[in-house]
Amino acid sequence: MKNHVLRPLWVAIAFVALILLARYVMVPRDFGVQGDSFTFNFHRAGNVDEWKNMPAVAYLGGETCVECHDEQGAALEDSPHVIIQCENCHGPGRDHPETENPATMTIDRSRGLCLRCHADLGYENSSRADLPGINPEEHNIDTQCVQCHNPHTAEFKEDA
Amino acid sequence: MSCSRRTLLKNTVKGAIVASLPISAFRLLSPAELKAAIGDEKVRWGFVVDTTKCVGCGFCVKACKKENEIPYDAPITRTWVERYVVTRDEKVHADSPMGARDGFTSARIDEETMESGGEHTAEIEPAEIAKAFFVPKLCNQCEKPACVQVCPVGATYQTADGVVLIDRTWCIGCGYCVMACPYGVRFFHPKYKVADKCNFCYHRISKGLKTACVQACPFGARQIGNLRDPDDPVTQTIMNERVSVLKDEYGTKPQVFYLGLDYTVK
Amino acid sequence: MVDPLTIAHGAEWTVKHGFVYPNEFIYWGLTIVMYPYMTGLVAGAFVLSSLYHVFGQKDLKDIAKFALVFSLALLPVAMMPLMLHLQQPLRGIEVMFTPHFTSAIAAFGMVFTTYSIIVLSEIWFVYRQYFVEQTRALKGSTDTGDQIKRVIYNVLTLGAYDISEEAVAKDHKAVTILAGIGIPVACFLHGYAGFIFGSVKANALWMSPLMPVIFIMSAVVSGIALCMLTYIIIMEWKKFRAVLRKGLGDESVTVIAGVEMDVMKKTSRYLIGFLIAAITLELLDIIFRGYTSMKSWDILREVMFEEDFTKIFILQYGLGNVLPFILLMLPKMTIRRLFVALCLILFGVFMMRWNVVIGGQAFSLSFSGFMNYDLPIIPHNLETYREGLFGALTVAATPFIIFWLINKIVPSMKEV
Numbered sequence: 001m002k003n004h005v006l007r008p009l010w011v012a013i014a015f016v017a018l019i020l021l022a023r024y025v026m027v028p029r030d031f032g033v034q035g036d037s038f039t040f041n042f043h044r045a046g047n048v049d050e051w052k053n054m055p056a057v058a059y060l061g062g063e064t065c066v067e068c069h070d071e072q073g074a075a076l077e078d079s080p081h082v083i084i085q086c087e088n089c090h091g092p093g094r095d096h097p098e099t100e101n102p103a104t105m106t107i108d109r110s111r112g113l114c115l116r117c118h119a120d121l122g123y124e125n126s127s128r129a130d131l132p133g134i135n136p137e138e139h140n141i142d143t144q145c146v147q148c149h150n151p152h153t154a155e156f157k158e159d160a
Numbered sequence: 161m162s163c164s165r166r167t168l169l170k171n172t173v174k175g176a177i178v179a180s181l182p183i184s185a186f187r188l189l190s191p192a193e194l195k196a197a198i199g200d201e202k203v204r205w206g207f208v209v210d211t212t213k214c215v216g217c218g219f220c221v222k223a224c225k226k227e228n229e230i231p232y233d234a235p236i237t238r239t240w241v242e243r244y245v246v247t248r249d250e251k252v253h254a255d256s257p258m259g260a261r262d263g264f265t266s267a268r269i270d271e272e273t274m275e276s277g278g279e280h281t282a283e284i285e286p287a288e289i290a291k292a293f294f295v296p297k298l299c300n301q302c303e304k305p306a307c308v309q310v311c312p313v314g315a316t317y318q319t320a321d322g323v324v325l326i327d328r329t330w331c332i333g334c335g336y337c338v339m340a341c342p343y344g345v346r347f348f349h350p351k352y353k354v355a356d357k358c359n360f361c362y363h364r365i366s367k368g369l370k371t372a373c374v375q376a377c378p379f380g381a382r383q384i385g386n387l388r389d390p391d392d393p394v395t396q397t398i399m400n401e402r403v404s405v406l407k408d409e410y411g412t413k414p415q416v417f418y419l420g421l422d423y424t425v426k
Numbered sequence: 427m428v429d430p431l432t433i434a435h436g437a438e439w440t441v442k443h444g445f446v447y448p449n450e451f452i453y454w455g456l457t458i459v460m461y462p463y464m465t466g467l468v469a470g471a472f473v474l475s476s477l478y479h480v481f482g483q484k485d486l487k488d489i490a491k492f493a494l495v496f497s498l499a500l501l502p503v504a505m506m507p508l509m510l511h512l513q514q515p516l517r518g519i520e521v522m523f524t525p526h527f528t529s530a531i532a533a534f535g536m537v538f539t540t541y542s543i544i545v546l547s548e549i550w551f552v553y554r555q556y557f558v559e560q561t562r563a564l565k566g567s568t569d570t571g572d573q574i575k576r577v578i579y580n581v582l583t584l585g586a587y588d589i590s591e592e593a594v595a596k597d598h599k600a601v602t603i604l605a606g607i608g609i610p611v612a613c614f615l616h617g618y619a620g621f622i623f624g625s626v627k628a629n630a631l632w633m634s635p636l637m638p639v640i641f642i643m644s645a646v647v648s649g650i651a652l653c654m655l656t657y658i659i660i661m662e663w664k665k666f667r668a669v670l671r672k673g674l675g676d677e678s679v680t681v682i683a684g685v686e687m688d689v690m691k692k693t694s695r696y697l698i699g700f701l702i703a704a705i706t707l708e709l710l711d712i713i714f715r716g717y718t719s720m721k722s723w724d725i726l727r728e729v730m731f732e733e734d735f736t737k738i739f740i741l742q743y744g745l746g747n748v749l750p751f752i753l754l755m756l757p758k759m760t761i762r763r764l765f766v767a768l769c770l771i772l773f774g775v776f777m778m779r780w781n782v783v784i785g786g787q788a789f790s791l792s793f794s795g796f797m798n799y800d801l802p803i804i805p806h807n808l809e810t811y812r813e814g815l816f817g818a819l820t821v822a823a824t825p826f827i828i829f830w831l832i833n834k835i836v837p838s839m840k841e842v
Contacts (some may be wrong), residue, residue, distance in 0.1 A: 042524075043327060047329075054363055058372070084378045091402075103419055128215040266676075310625075311529055410627055
C-alpha cells in the first residue's frame with residue numbers, strides 16, 4: 001500500500017480546486033485592480049458606469065422650470081427669493097411634465113418650509129440672523145405664510 | 161505601449177518636481193497643485209463647504225434624500241447639517257434632528273438626540289449664547305479612504321476621479337466600512353441592504369450637473385469643483401483661502417474643505 | 427405596520443443620547459460579540475489538545491482527544507454569527523472569491539479554511555484506525571443502520587485500510603506535526619479576530635496593538651474553561667449512571683471521580699496561567715490609555731467609569747476574573763467549586779467581548795454622545811432575531827448539537 005499520510009492533503013487540494021473553479025464561474029470578468037492601488041482601486045470596473053446612470057436625475061434645476069413657467073420666472077427676477085431653487089418648494093421635477101398629469105407636482109405650503117430660513121433663532125453671529133426672522137410661536141400661529149406673503153416676490157400680497 | 165509611455169512621462173514629471181525642490185521649497189505647493197502636476201487624470205472632484213454662509217435651512221438634505229432615493233423618513237442620510245451652540249460658559253451644544261432634513265426651525269436643541277438629564281439642557285437662553293453656527297457634513301471622498309481599505313471583498317473603491325463608490329451588487333453588508341469611517345457618513349440602505357453613502361451625486365457630476373445639495377443651497381455654502389483645473393472656483397478657494405478639513409489626525413486626507421470651521425466642531 | 431424602509435439598520439436597538447451623528451447606530455450587535463467568543467473557544471480548545479500532542483503534556487492526555495473533537499464541533503459555529511450578521515448572507519462566499527487583503531476580514535476565509543483542514547486532518551489521523559476497525563466490524567451486518575454506518579466509516583477511511591503498527595506510527599507522527607502547525611494557525615485565527623477590531627483607527631476604544639494579543643489570551647482561557655466544563659458535565663453523567671447501575675459505594679464510581687479530579691486539577695494550572703496573562707494585558711491597556719490621555723480619553727473614561735462601569739469592572743473584572751481566580755487558588759479544590767469558577771470565567775470572557783464590541787460603539791464618533799444597546803429579546807422581524815438574544819442562543823446551542831452528532835461517528839469520550 002502506498003503512503004496513506006498524504007490522503008487528507010489530496011482532499012484539501014480538491015476542495016481548493018473546487019473553490020477556484022467556482023470563483024472562475026462566479027466572479028465577473030472585469031473584476032480586478034483598476035488603477036495603481038490594490039488598496040483603493042480593487043473592484044468591478046463596470047460599476048463605475050452603472051453609478052454614472054443611477055439613479056435618474058430628479059432635480060432638474062430652475063433654468064429648466066422657467067423655460068415654460070416664464071411668468072413665475074419673471075416674478076422671481078427682482079425677488080430676494082431668486083436664489084431659492086424652484087424645486088426646493090415644488091419638489092423634484094423628474095417626469096414633469098411628461099407624465100399625464102402635471103398637477104401632481106406637490107407644492108409645499110407648510111409653515112415649516114418658510115421657517116427653515118425665517119424662524120428667528122437668535123444666533124446673532126450666524127448668517128441666519130441676516131435673514132428676516134419671526135418667532136414661530138407668536139407670529140400668526142395656525143396661518144399659512146402664503147396667505148399674506150407672496151412666496152415668489154417675497155412681498156406682501158395686495159389682497160391680503 | 162501607451163501605458164509605458166505614460167509611466168515614463170509621469171516619472172519625468174515626478175523627477176522634475178524632485179529636482180526643482182530647492183527652488184519650490186520657498187513656494188507653498190498645495191496638495192491639490194501637486195496632484196494636478198503628477199496625476200494623469202483630467203478630473204479630481206473636490207468640495208468646499210463655507211460654514212459662514214450656511215443658515216441651516218436643510219434644503220440640501222431634502223434634495224439629497226429625494227435625488228438619491230434614500231428613504232425619506234428613515235433616520236439615515238447621505239448628507240446632514242449640524243447645529244452648534246456655544247454658550248458663554250463654554251459649553252458646546254450640538255444637534256442634527258433627522259440630519260436637519262426639515263431644517264432648524266426652533267431654538268430648542270433637539271430633544272431626541274439631546275436628552276436633557278445630564279448637564280445638557282434643551283432650552284438655551286439667547287443671552288447665554290456666545291456663538292452659534294451650522295456645519296453641513298457629507299462624505300469627504302478621502303484620498304486615503306479608511307472605509308475602502310477595510311472592505312473585505314472589493315465592493316467599495318475609489319474611482320480615477322477621486323470619488324468613493326459602493327458596488328451594490330457585490331457588497332456583503334458586513335458593516336466593516338461603516339465602522340472604519342471616522343466621519344460617520346456610512347449606513348445601511350434600508351432597501352438594498354448594502355452599505356451606502358454620499359458619492360458626490362456621481363450620476364449628476366458625470367453629466368456636467370452640480371450635485372443635488374450644491375444646486376439646492378440658496379446661499380452658495382456648498383460648492384463642488386475639479387481640483388485638477390486651476391481656474392475652477394473650488395480650486396481657487398482651496399489654494400487662496402485658509403481652509404481646513406475634518407479630523408485630519410486620522411490620516412484619511414479628506415477632499416472636502418471647510419471655510420470657517422470652529423475648534424468645537426466634532 | 428411600520429414601513430420597513432423607514433427602519434434604519436441598528437435603529438431598533440440603539441438608544442442615543444448626547445450628540446451623535448445621524449448615521450451612527452450600533453451596527454455590530456450581539457452576533458459580533460458571539461463571533462470572537464466562539465472563535466476564541468475554537469482556538470482555546472485546539473491549543474489545549476495540542477499541548478498534549480505536541481509538547482507531550484501527559485497530564486492532558488484524557489482531555490486532549492475530547493478537546494480536539496470539541497474544537498471541530500465549534501468550528502462551523504465560529505462562522506455562524508458572522509453569516510447571521512451579514513446583510514447579504516448569500517454573498518458571504520465572495521470573501522473567498524475576491525479577497526481584498528488590505529481588509530482584516532478578507533483573510534478570514536483563507537485562515538478559517540486552512541484551520542479547518544488542519545483540524546479535520548488531525549482528527550482523521552487520530553481516528554483512522556478506529557474507522558478501519560469499524561468498517562471491518564460492521565461488515566456482514568444486515569441491519570440497515572449498521573450498513574449506513576459502515577458506508578460512512580468506509581468513506582471516512584479515504585481508502586487507507588492499512589493499520590499495521592508501522593502505518594499507525596506514521597499516523598501518530600502526522601498528528602504531532604499537524605498539531606504543531608495548528609497552534610500558530612489557531613492563534614492566528616483568533617489573534618486576527620483581535621486585529622479586526624484593533625486595526626479600526628476610527629474607533630478609539632478598539633484601536634490598540636495589544637488587542638490581538640489580549641484576544642488570544644482570553645481565547646485560550648475561554649477555550650480551556652469550556653473544555654473543562656463540558657468534561658466535568660460528561661464525567662458527572664458517567665458517575666451518575668455508574669451510581670444508578672451499581673450503587674453509590676461501587677468502586678467504579680470512585681475511579682471515575684478520581685480520574686475527573688485529577689484531570690481537572692492539572693488542566694486548571696494552565697487555565698490560571700493564561701488567565702493571569704489575559705488580565706495583565708487588559709489592565710496594561712487601560713492604564714496606558716489613562717496615562718497618555720489622548721483626545722479620546724475623556725469619552726472613554728466616561729464610558730468605562732460611568733456608562734459601562736457595572737459591565738466592565740463589576741461583571742467582567744470582578745465576577746468574571748477576580749472571583750474565579752480566588753476560587754481556583756483556594757486550597758482543597760472540589761468539583762463543585764471548580765464548576766462555579768469555570769462558569770464565571772466563561773461569563774467573564776463573554777463580558778470582555780461584549781465590552782469590546784458593544785462598548786466600542788457605546789460612544790459617538792463625535793466624542794460627545796452615547797449609544798446604549800437595547801438587546802432585542804423577543805424578535806418581531808428577521809433583523810431582531812438575527813441580532814437579538816435568540817440568534818445568539820441559536821449560535822451558542824449549535825456546537826453542542828454538532829458535538830453530539832459527531833460523537834455518533836467519532837467517539838471522543840471512549841478509549842480507542
